Amino acid sequence: MLVMDQNVKKSKCVFMDRDGVLNEEIGRHILTIEEFVIPEDVPNGLKRLKEAGYRLVVVTNQSGIARGYYDDKLVDDCHDLLQQACDHAIDQFYYAPLVDSVSKSLMRKPDSLMFEKGIAKFNVDANASWMIGDKERDLVPAKKLGIKRIQIMALVEESELAEHRVHTFTEAVDLILNTDQG
């Protein structure tokens, strides 16, 4: 029988949406690697969070795969580029390739399965963790799971589910580190 060790220390995690958070929002699906543009401040922000002891988990809807706009390889290539830029600070990428018109999926935000996978894999304390997203559907699963919520204002409307609103990734990182470390 598998016995869970109750004394194992849980980890804290920063969950992050991808488009509009880690790469520039272009107002439609990313169709080529050239369109995947990482803002200058993102790699350093990821490294600062990593050094502060957070697990870093990307949770991204990529329904363009089910819609036939691009394939898994483009998604993997974009994520490789991001990892190279931040010295492999990111622990895990989850992406949801489906869309309701093709097949319903609990992976796709606003459902929460991608978050739950990360919580299980890294033994995450949800209440000590954060989500950085730009759309309301990023924040819905975070609220459901008790994860703190930051909205980056890209090309989107304010979400009432946001506990904090910022305009850059660096501001989000500063907010997390200042809040948790005082």
Ligand SMILES: [Mg+2]
């Ligand atoms: Mg987004």
